[in-house]
Amino acid sequence: MKKSFAAAITAAALLSSVGIHAFAEGTFLCMRADESVAISIDENNNFEYMDMRASNGELVYPQISTDGNTYLPFRYVCEMAGLKDGADIAGALPDGYFRYWAADPSIPGDKQKIELMVNGNYYCHNIGESFQYEVSPGDVRTVSIYNIRGSLYFPMTYMAKITDSQALWHGDTGRIMYISNTLNSSDFIDETGNLRRDKELYLNFDFFCNNLGGSPLYLKSDGYTISDLSAEIEGNPKVRSVTRNGRSIYFLDNNGRVNLKIEDNAEISLLSFADEGGNAVDVIADTIISVQNKLYGVQVSAAGEKYGRLFSANHDGSGFKYLNDSQVYNLIMREFRGNLYLFYCDATTRATLHMIELKTMDDYEIEITNFAHENLLSDIKQFVIGSKLVAYISNDGQLHVIDLEDNLEEFEIIRVNNENHKIFLTGSDGESLGNITSMNYDHINEVLYVTQVDYTGRTYYYTRSGDAFTRLERSDHPITDLALFSDAYYNDYCAKTVNGRPQIDRIRYSNGIVEIIN
Amino acid sequence: MKKFIFTIIAVMLLLCTAASAENLNIAVICYHSITDNPLKYSQYCISAEEFEDDIKYFSENGYTFLKPSEMWYADPNAKNIVITSDDGYDDFYECAFPILQKYNAKAAVFMIGSKIDKHGYLKSWQLQELDRSGLVEIGNHTTIMHKRQNNVLEGYLNDETYLNEYVEDIKDCSARIYEVLGHGTESFSYPYGLYTDRLERIVRTNLGYTTTFTTNFGMVYTQDDILSPMKRIYRIHGDSPQDIEEKINSLKY
Incomplete structure (x- = not known):
């Protein structure tokens, strides 16, 4: 089966014209429902982002039906799997081809349909007509092929079955994986079904590692x-x-x-x-x-x-x-609940944060107030945003932390009690927390780091459970910025520019305490 | 003179009682999403075909479509029906509105304020067009309260601090609708149908809403019923218009 599929892929590759993606080494696709961007690999195993488009150039999106089945844009996935469009072929469909037929109005009851010829097997289905297939022993699905606003959608597991591929869905991240069996899936995904972390780093998914500001x-x-x-x-x-x-x-x-x-x-x-x-x-x-x-x-x-x-x-x-038309500053990127967001501060007020959801490009103004509707943000110099807190430095050097409590589901309008908004004047070492000039947020461990640029070069960290800024280390030189990394094994690093030179410390977070371990 | 005044008052009271007791039998149907994407069909997300079947059936079978603001003046001798759609999905404009226009049927959309102009929801220009058509009344469905979980929302209703927040949220949504339409709204739909008598009094008395809706199953029988959160009949995917009519008939006095 594998060999014949590979042969079909190779044949399709040989026959394919420019614009058809035929991967001799197989197909790896990683997508999210309702997103038009897929991750694929090329012949050299290089990962890349691709816009998923239909033949008319329109963006297409994987969809999950309300009965839990995942549907992929038919043409896109066929072509990525190395199959070729047989629209111009009259008569029987050769191996490695797919074809769409519009309904013939001259034939009563004729319906639009799709055909595939894969590994010598012929498949034909009327659009919109339900059919059943067995994904795995005992797992029988009832599905249809749908024409939704001009784009055909095909059940993912059925496509995987007939092309001898794997179809995976990872609920925590919302990622959908389609991997041909000519590839070793462990090269791309880990044992939990997630995209492997080094691949994520390579693709710049992990903003903890690669959005380094200054x-x-x-x-x-x-x-x-x-x-x-x-x-x-x-x-x-x-x-x-x-x-x-x-x-x-x-x-x-x-x-x-x-x-x-x-x-x-x-x-x-x-x-x-x-x-x-x-x-x-x-x-x-x-x-x-x-x-x-x-x-x-x-x-x-x-x-x-x-x-x-x-x-x-x-x-x-x-x-x-x-x-937009505004003057903005402090642009950062974050991932929440599988969605990517840009955050920025409005320069006109310096007291309003905005969030752009990259999937839709909707721009939300985030309102963070107490229950008297008083804005808890003012004169922001720099802010960071975590899943459970917003922290900012004001232009007068004060360090603000706002605990978001249970407002996570509602990022646009956040209301908290006054006690949730704290201004920290001293660290746990009793030293003044003035002159904080930069901050960074480790969203994996949910630790906030702040750096003082003075001649002591102090770095402090904050956790919600500790609710205090704890001195991380003593340095003899001024730190001008601080960035956070984690590598493919989740080892954490704190990287600083000290006296103009980079200094990298490996740090370890455990039970609310951060330590430098090298 | 006193006798005359008493007589007038007595007659007025009698008239009022007679009016409120008059059986209006208004069926309020509750829709949510109406889509042309079969992958999205669910219990509360019906197909555009189903919606057209409903409107066509009600239209051809002598029903009178009312907007919430017209309920008070409903003809007791008519088969009255109110089409409502909660949340304000953009498929209401794309799929439902053309059908309403085709059959000249009236309806109401209860808009989540924070979702105006957001992906998947009605845009300002769509709301304006719906409003201008005269067929669709835009109502209030709170700005952010709808996104609270059921149990959180229940907690809000019984806590004075959060109740105030709830009321502020209704006012916020009202202001957003005013900004889009240039006029306010007097119709309100409780998220998840949850309310308390105290909140209802505030919504009516302090905020000036004249029609409010819950999701409890039932009919609007009299004008008295219009003075409290009105019960509705859920439109479930897979039902036929005849199924809905059957429910209506089973609920009628």
């Missing part, structure tokens, strides 16, 4: 090696806001220009931007974040400026557009 550091795609980007560039320039899309590393130089470097390749180029009409756009940025083939950032009027306009562009700089 840091020049990044975790290489092996999932273990931390690299100082400035050391990799001739002349050792200052770089910051490092972010990655696959093997492409983006960063900002001193002039606020977006640079692109391919991992393990010394060559660096300035990224050119063009709007959707193809017109060049001059971009000086304060922050950039790359995710799922897109680049998001804050475009400022001059290098060093903090406030600017929020933009998005494709990973190659094309398709530049502004996401």
Whole structure:
């Protein structure tokens, strides 16, 4: 079966014209329901993000029916599995082909249908007509093939069955996996059915590791090696806001220009931007974040400026557009409950946070008040957002922590008691917590880190259970920023720029206590 | 003179009693999502075909479609029906509205305030178009209370602090609807149908709502019933219009 499937794939690859993806080494797809972005691998086992599109160019989305079956966009998955469209073929369908037939109005009762010829087996189903199949012994599903607004949807496990592939759904992350049996699934997913963590790091899924704000550091795609980007560039320039899309590393130089470097390749180029009409756009940025083939950032009027306009562009700089009309700052990315969100602060009020859900691009204003509807945010210099707290430094140097309690399901409007909003003036060591200049949030362990830039270079951490800022270490040199990493084995690292040089400490979080262990 | 005044008052009271006792037999049908995506069908998410079957059937079988604001003036001799849809999904505009227009049928949409202009929900321009059509009344379904879990919401109703928050939330939704439509709304649907007498009094007396709806199963028999949270009949996926009519007839006095 495997061999014949591989033969069909190979035949399809040989026959395929430009634009048909036929993977000789098999198919790996990782998708989320209602999202148009899939992760796939190419012939060299390189992961990449792909937009899922129908033949008419429209974005298509996997869907989960209310009876629990997963449905995949038919054409997209057929083509990814190496099958070829046989629309122009008259008569019998050759092996490795699929075909759609519209209903013939001249034939009474004729219905639209699909055909597949895979491994010498012929499959034909009328659209909208239910049929049964056995996924595994005893697991009989009743499904249909649907035409939903012009896109055909095919039951995933049935597609996996007839193409001799595996279909997996991971409820915790909402990820859907489609893996041909010519691949060793453990190369891609771990024993829990999740995408393997080093693959996630490679794809820049893990924002704990790769949204480093002011840091020049990044975790290489092996999932273990931390690299100082400035050391990799001739002349050792200052770089910051490092972010990655696959093997492409983006960063900002001193002039606020977006640079692109391919991992393990010394060559660096300035990224050119063009709007959707193809017109060049001059971009000086304060922050950039790359995710799922897109680049998001804050475009400022001059290098060093903090406030600017929020933009998005494709990973190659094309398709530049502004996401709103406001002046914004402090752009961060977070993942909650399997969805990706951009957060930013409105520069006009400096007291309003916004959240953009990347799946829909809906922009929500987040209202965080007490029950008297008084805003608990004011004069924000920098904020971080966790699943259970929001913390910010005000421009007067005060350190605010707001415990969100049970408001997690409701990010747009959060109401808490006054006691949930605390301003910390001293650390647990009795020292003043003034002059806090940067903060970072470990969303895996739910630990907040803050750094003081003075001549003592203190770092403190905060947990909800401890409800105090505990001194992490004593340093003799000023720290100018602090970033957090975890590697493919979930080892945590605290990376700092100390006296202009990177210093990386391995840290361990256990029972509410953070320790430096090297 | 005194006798005359007493007589007038007595006549008025009698008239009122007679009016309130008059059997209106208004069936309020509760819909949620109405979709053309068969993968989304569920108990409370019906197909556009099912919706059309309902409206066509009611239209052809002599029912009078009313908006909530028209219930008070319902003709007791008519077969009165109110079509309501909770939450404000955008499929109401895409799938249900064209059918309402086709059959000139009236309905009400109870909008979750925080969902206006959000993915999957009605956009401002759609709400405006529905409102302008004269066929659809836009009602209040709270701004964020709907997203609280059932048990959390029940707790809110019995705690004074949270009750105030609930009331503020209704006002917030009202303001959002006003901002979109340029006018307010007097119809309110309780999320999950949950309410207390105290909340109902506040909604009616302090906030000025004239029609409120719960999800309890039943009919609106008299004008008295319009003065309290009105019961509805859930429209379940798979039911036929005849099934609904059967429920209506079984509930009628």
